[in-house]
Amino acid sequence: MAANMVSISNSVFPTLAGVQNSSGSCRIVVPSRNKLGSSSSSSSFSSEKRIFCCCSAPPRNVGDGISGLKFNDAAAQENLSVGREVEDDSDVLIECRDVYKSFGEKHILNGVSFKIRHGEAVGIIGPSGTGKSTVLKIIAGLLAPDKGEVYIRGRKRRGLISDDDMSGLRIGLVFQSAALFDSLTVRENVGFLLNAQLSMSSVVLLRYENSDMSEDQISELVTENLAAVGLKGVEERMPSELSGGMKKRVALARSIIFDNTSESVEPEVLLYDEPTAGLDPIASTVVEDLIRSVHFKGDDAVEKPGNIASYIVVTHQHSTIRRAVDRLIFLHKGKIVWEGMTHEFTTSKDPIVSQFASGSLDGPIQYQ
Numbered sequence: 001m002a003a004n005m006v007s008i009s010n011s012v013f014p015t016l017a018g019v020q021n022s023s024g025s026c027r028i029v030v031p032s033r034n035k036l037g038s039s040s041s042s043s044s045f046s047s048e049k050r051i052f053c054c055c056s057a058p059p060r061n062v063g064d065g066i067s068g069l070k071f072n073d074a075a076a077q078e079n080l081s082v083g084r085e086v087e088d089d090s091d092v093l094i095e096c097r098d099v100y101k102s103f104g105e106k107h108i109l110n111g112v113s114f115k116i117r118h119g120e121a122v123g124i125i126g127p128s129g130t131g132k133s134t135v136l137k138i139i140a141g142l143l144a145p146d147k148g149e150v151y152i153r154g155r156k157r158r159g160l161i162s163d164d165d166m167s168g169l170r171i172g173l174v175f176q177s178a179a180l181f182d183s184l185t186v187r188e189n190v191g192f193l194l195n196a197q198l199s200m201s202s203v204v205l206l207r208y209e210n211s212d213m214s215e216d217q218i219s220e221l222v223t224e225n226l227a228a229v230g231l232k233g234v235e236e237r238m239p240s241e242l243s244g245g246m247k248k249r250v251a252l253a254r255s256i257i258f259d260n261t262s263e264s265v266e267p268e269v270l271l272y273d274e275p276t277a278g279l280d281p282i283a284s285t286v287v288e289d290l291i292r293s294v295h296f297k298g299d300d301a302v303e304k305p306g307n308i309a310s311y312i313v314v315t316h317q318h319s320t321i322r323r324a325v326d327r328l329i330f331l332h333k334g335k336i337v338w339e340g341m342t343h344e345f346t347t348s349k350d351p352i353v354s355q356f357a358s359g360s361l362d363g364p365i366q367y368q
């Protein structure tokens with residue numbers, strides 16, 4: 001198990017949340033308990049129980065089915081049974097069950113339940129302020145629900161991310177703003193948490209867990225990941241020299257970079273918070289296609305299969321709904337009021353959905 005990237009403990013986690021707001025992306029990684037991706041179902045339990053948070057780290061060699069996601073180990077079965085209702089749920093990577101969240105007097109989430117399965121591309125939509133970003137932060141373990149549970153690969157997570165409660169799954173969160181480090185080059189931004197010196201010299205109060213990668217290896221990987229998002233020759237530029245769309249792509253490269261000397265093969269779920277907000281229609285298309293391309297069902301810009309097992313996109317943009325996701329969850333007043341396939345969105349007779357799809361002022365959604 002390559003202990004790459006940055007590890008955190010619960011005690012420093014509030015600090016981490018602050019760091020994420022400034023850096024724009026984070027990744028929470030729990031080392032693999034199960035090897036996923038081989039056709040065999042053999043499980044190899046790691047004794048390591050550490051949580052990693054970093055800007056990167058998709059697994060390599062994740063299989064394109066769930067056949068490898070079997071938990072034959074007796075202890076694993078016992079743990080997983082808590083979160084399973086039926087056997088078919090073996091492909092559920094993330095489940096929110098009856099989640100509530102308030103901020104002071106504001107009740108934001110009022111019993112949200114859904115599952116994200118291996119291979120899914122899911123959009124969360126709904127009016128502003130209805131709690132979409134809050135759902136992502138709860139899934140990522142940055143916020144704890146007041147009530148209800150989050151299950152990660154069938155195992156209940158207690159409170160914020162806990163190394164005792166999670167099985168091998170990487171969760172990456174790409175924040176709404178690309179939010180690159182202004183004083184670092186593109187190369188340094190993308191390789192940020194693979195690079196011990198940068199991490200150690202930053203204000204980031206996280207414990208750096210040595211990557212075995214050399215400077216040259218990191219540099220090569222950065223170039224490779226930038227190419228994967230369609231950016232070449234920008235490594236030495238500063239963020240201020242990039243367009244908004246390019247910044248988003250750099251942020252995406254940062255979110256998918258992975259220590260390829262690592263042997264870990266956890267599936268990875270990426271959470272995108274409004275990845276196309278503020279982009280022109282063509283730049284949006286580029287980002288939407290990139291999101292598709294880093295999924296394991298897609299091919300990236302250098303025609304390699306992507307590594308992301310599943311992803312969730314919070315968006316308001318119709319083009320992103322149409323182009324980047326297959327299934328939609330509609331959140332309104334803190335509850336899921338509609339779920340359906342993307343193609344059903346514009347034809348739905350549900351009054352809330354049809355009002356939202358048409359942008360009409362008349363209907364059940366009222367802005368004060």
Ligand SMILES: Nc1ncnc2c1ncn2[C@@H]1O[C@H](COP(=O)(O)OP(=O)(O)OP(=O)(O)O)[C@@H](O)[C@H]1O
Binds near residue numbers: 103106129
């Ligand atoms: N840490 C926080 N403290 C207090 N209030 C918060 C916090 N985070 C979110 N909120 C409030 O919770 C509500 C939901 O916020 P959230 O960002 O999840 O909504 P959203 O559906 O993603 O909105 P938008 O579509 O406008 O981005 C908002 O009223 C917001 O002000």
